[in-house]
Amino acid sequence: MELNFDDDRVLGPGCKLELFADSIRRSVEVENFRRQNGRFVMKLAGVDSIEQAEKIVGAELKIPESALPAAEEGSFYTFQLRGCKVYTDGSGKDGREDCVGEIIDIIDSGGTQTLQVSDGRDETLIPFAESIVKKIDIAARRIEVELPDGLRELNK
DSSP, rough: OOSSHHHHHHOTTEEEEEEETTTEEEHHHHHEEETTTEEEEEETTTOSSSSHHTTTTTOEEEGGGGGOOOTTTTTTHHHHTTTTTEEOOOOSTTTOEEEEEEEEEEEOOSSOOEEEEEEESEEEEOOOOOTEEEEEEETTTEEEEOOOOTHHHOOO
């Protein structure tokens, strides 16, 4: 089970993106893409000078979900997990299921990704690891976890 941060097919040459910058909204195509020092470097068709590039600094690029390659078995795109409700799997001392909260972000710190879960009052950081994340049902927007003893208290 893994999060799909590294699928370069998403931004390969020929990929169509929507560019949003201030009042500009237009379709663009990726001519070239590479990773460099942890960043994405890409050349967009029609952006052929520094002056043209400066006009879109800070722009947001969006990929239609329909244009994404299917995630490999056991992998997920981060956007698929945001908004999912996280529940304990009922294997605790009292055997009851408990809603931990909703995933508000996925943190990639270079090792195991971490789910940032909020119940509106408190946040819990949950490692995205098979030993903890037991079941993911994207269609139901539901994730079941088995939290290590003390994890919730550690996050307070």
